[in-house]
Amino acid sequence: MSSADETLERRESQSRxxxxxxxxxxxxxxxxxxxxxxxxxxxxFFGAGFATDAFIVAFRVPNLLRDLFAEGALSAAFVTTFSQxxxxxxxREAWRLANLVNNGLIIVLAIIVVLGIFFAPQIVGLLLNxxxxxAATPRAQQTYHLxxxxxxxxxxxxxMVSLAAVAMGVLNTKDRFGIPASASTMFNVGSIAGxxxxxxxxxxxxxxxxxxxxxxxxxxxxxxxxxxxxxIGMSIGTLAGGILQWLIQVPSLKEVGYRWEPIVxxxxxxxxxxxxxxxxAVIGAAAxxxxxxxxxxxxxxxxxxxxSWLNYAFRLIQFPIGVFGVAISTATLPxxxxxxxxxxxxxxxxTIASSLRLTFLLTIPSAVGLVALNQAIIALIYQRxxxxxxxxxxTGEALAFYALGLTAYSAIKILAPAFYALNETRIPMIASxxxxxxxxxxASWAIxxxxxxxxxLSVSAVALVNFLILFVLLRKKLGGIExxxxxxxxxxxxxxxxxxxxxxxxxxxxxxxxxxxxxLFVRTANVGVSIMLGIGVFYLVARLLGVAEIVxxxxxxxxxxxxxxxxxx
Numbered sequence: 001m002s003s004a005d006e007t008l009e010r011r012e013s014q015s016r017x018x019x020x021x022x023x024x025x026x027x028x029x030x031x032x033x034x035x036x037x038x039x040x041x042x043x044x045f046f047g048a049g050f051a052t053d054a055f056i057v058a059f060r061v062p063n064l065l066r067d068l069f070a071e072g073a074l075s076a077a078f079v080t081t082f083s084q085x086x087x088x089x090x091x092r093e094a095w096r097l098a099n100l101v102n103n104g105l106i107i108v109l110a111i112i113v114v115l116g117i118f119f120a121p122q123i124v125g126l127l128l129n130x131x132x133x134x135a136a137t138p139r140a141q142q143t144y145h146l147x148x149x150x151x152x153x154x155x156x157x158x159x160m161v162s163l164a165a166v167a168m169g170v171l172n173t174k175d176r177f178g179i180p181a182s183a184s185t186m187f188n189v190g191s192i193a194g195x196x197x198x199x200x201x202x203x204x205x206x207x208x209x210x211x212x213x214x215x216x217x218x219x220x221x222x223x224x225x226x227x228x229x230x231x232i233g234m235s236i237g238t239l240a241g242g243i244l245q246w247l248i249q250v251p252s253l254k255e256v257g258y259r260w261e262p263i264v265x266x267x268x269x270x271x272x273x274x275x276x277x278x279x280x281a282v283i284g285a286a287a288x289x290x291x292x293x294x295x296x297x298x299x300x301x302x303x304x305x306x307x308s309w310l311n312y313a314f315r316l317i318q319f320p321i322g323v324f325g326v327a328i329s330t331a332t333l334p335x336x337x338x339x340x341x342x343x344x345x346x347x348x349x350x351t352i353a354s355s356l357r358l359t360f361l362l363t364i365p366s367a368v369g370l371v372a373l374n375q376a377i378i379a380l381i382y383q384r385x386x387x388x389x390x391x392x393x394x395t396g397e398a399l400a401f402y403a404l405g406l407t408a409y410s411a412i413k414i415l416a417p418a419f420y421a422l423n424e425t426r427i428p429m430i431a432s433x434x435x436x437x438x439x440x441x442x443a444s445w446a447i448x449x450x451x452x453x454x455x456x457l458s459v460s461a462v463a464l465v466n467f468l469i470l471f472v473l474l475r476k477k478l479g480g481i482e483x484x485x486x487x488x489x490x491x492x493x494x495x496x497x498x499x500x501x502x503x504x505x506x507x508x509x510x511x512x513x514x515x516x517x518x519x520l521f522v523r524t525a526n527v528g529v530s531i532m533l534g535i536g537v538f539y540l541v542a543r544l545l546g547v548a549e550i551v552x553x554x555x556x557x558x559x560x561x562x563x564x565x566x567x568x569x
Contacts, residue, residue: 032319034188039315040381041192042234045199045210047386050143051227053300053307055235057127057143058150060296061116062158074105074162077277079169080420081270083337086173091257094173097270099261102166104271107264109159116155120148127296146228150235160242161187167249173334174256179249181330186248187241195237203229214384277420280429291439291462295455298447306452309391312382313398313456317406320366325410328355328362332414340421345478348421352474353482355414357489361549363407364493365538368501370403373530376508380523398456405460408467415470424477431469435462489547496541504534 046052078101085094116123124147168180200207206226265271299306332355339347370377375396383392416428439462446454475481508530515522542550 032322034185034192035315036319036381038188038192038195039312041196043312043382043387044214044384045207045386046227046231047308047388047391049227049308049386050224050304051146051231052311053304054143054146054228055150055231056307056311057124057147057296057300058235059154059238060127061123061151062155065112065158066161074274074278075165075169077274077420078166079173079334080277080337080340080417080423081273082169083173083334084341085270087338087341093270095258096261096263097268097274098166098170098258099263100265100268100271101274102163102260103262103264104266105162105166106159109162113155113159116158117152120151120155124148124151127300142224142228146231150232153232153235154238157239157242160239160246164242164246164249167246167253170258171249171252171256172330175334176252176256179252181327183245183248186244190241190244191234191237193237194240195234197233198236199230199233202233203227206230210386277423277425280425291436291443291459294436294440295443295459298443298455299452302447302452305391305394306455309395310398310452310455312378312395313402314459316377316381316399317370317402317409320363320370320406321410321413324362324366325359325413328359328410329413329417331355332417336418337421340423348418349478349481352414352418352478353486356411356481356486357549359410359414360407360486360490360493361542361547363410364490365497365500365534367403367406368497369504369531369534370406371400372501372505372534373508373527374400374403376512376523376526376530379518380520380527383518383523394452397453401453401456401460403460404457405463408460408463411467412463412470415467415474418474419470422477427473427477428470431466431473434469435466438462438465489549492542492545492547496538496545496547499541500534500538503537504530507533 042052042055046055082094082097085097124144127147164183168183171180196207203226206223207230209223209226266275295310296307299310332351336348336351339345339351375392378396378399379389379392382395383389419425419428439458442458442461443455446457448454450457471481475483508526511522511526511529515526539550
């Protein structure tokens with residue numbers, strides 16, 4: 001193949017990744033918007049009190065296991081193996097592998113779910129680690145018992161989303177990205193609609209009273225017993241959402257040719273490869289979620305509130321991570337895995353580098369914007385009902401510290417699976433072990449100095465350390481990852497983002513000072529105008545600096561618009 005042909009093929013590959021990432025990004029954006037609606041519902045109906053703390057603790061373990069298995073180790077290991085099986089052995093063997101993995105998962109995770117339900121009191125006891133003086137209070141005991149009940153309700157969620165992850169891997173390998181990326185939308189639909197319905201059935205007086213006060217713009221009266229019953233309903237809705245997340249993908253699985261077969265084998269070479277990749281990859285994918293898990297225990301020692309503040313802030317950080325980081329990673333992994341299966345390291349290297357450049361372009365300005373507008377954004381989304389101005393300040397500060405690690409966290413979503421595609425799992429594992437140690441050291445030090453903000457800072461520090469280790473070692477393994485281009489894009493995007501950050505911060509302060517009030521309209525105008533001005537400044541500065549990726553995206557959009565305007569022949 002000539003040099004010109006190789007260049008054209010790489011450009012087409014880069015364009016295909018960007019196009020697929022765009023499809024996934026749009027689908028994930030819808031899901032993340034509904035996710036924010038879900039958090040808004042929690043904030044309005046339950047605030048940052050004991051009921052929300054209990055729900056977060058109860059959901060932490062199944063959610064942690066989901067991130068490790070469904071969206072972490074399992075997803076990367078399965079997509080890599082499934083793609084290689086398709087490329088080397090054909091459809092029949094690939095479908096057989098999918099059935100073996102699905103059926104093996106059902107057996108293994110059913111056992112884990114039963115154990116999780118049985119040992120729920122011990123699990124909650126490990127997570128809820130308050131000051132001894134607080135542990136004996138009636139509120140602490142109420143939080144503990146409520147968390148145990150909801151842990152038992154939500155543990156089967158793990159099985160459903162793991163099956164959904166396998167379905168997503170199959171569909172992504174077959175170049176179907178829209179439906180699997182939209183599956184998490186159904187999770188949020190089930191969580192919101194099903195949760196509120198169950199909450200009303202279990203605590204009609206509480207839900208009716210909160211709704212009435214919200215419509216009148218007042219502050220609802222505290223009703224701990226009603227809140228406890230109602231939030232159990234939300235946990236039931238969460239389980240229903242997990243079931244829907246899997247069911248929505250079943251019709252598409254049938255369309256691409258998958259048919260279920262009752263076969264099980266833990267000795268099949270493909271299954272063994274998935275397990276071999278997963279074993280160290282579980283640790284490799286664990287860093288951020290394990291650190292959040294540990295930080296929940298630290299936060300609970302600070303009393304009522306910090307667990308919820310950190311959770312609300314971290315949920316908001318998940319929006320750009322999902323829309324940009326996860327979308328780019330989802331589109332990158334099948335392409336990179338096919339290049340690795342062909343042993344074409346040049347294409348592999350270029351795919352990873354182009355994905356990292358795109359990640360820098362989209363996530364650095366997002367992080368700067370979240371730092372500049374942290375309290376304005378939190379006030380707009382959450383500040384109503386039982387979520388107070390004090391909660392806004394504390395959550396906003398946590399959001400700013402979480403945002404410092406946004407780009408690194410998103411880049412890890414690309415780098416860690418890249419190692420799995422190369423059948424190298426030790427490096428992500430070692431990086432994560434070092435990151436977990438880093439988190440514990442920084443969290444222990446920072447919590448005594450800046451409280452819950454230090455816990456958010458430790459998570460960002462861990463993401464940065466993990467990213468640097470993975471990047472340096474992957475660069476060494478590949479003999480380079482287009483380093484000059486990456487550094488150039490990074491420097492230019494940082495400069496453009498800095499200009500954007502100063503403007504958005506100043507614009508937000510001026511709008512707030514001029515308005516003098518904090519109505520919903522003013523909050524919306526503050527955030528909306530500031531973001532639009534920031535986007536405009538970032539785009540202009542990036543174009544002036546010659547950021548190639550933004551030029552490519554602009555030209556691609558222009559070509560699409562021109563094609564739409566052309567009459568059909």
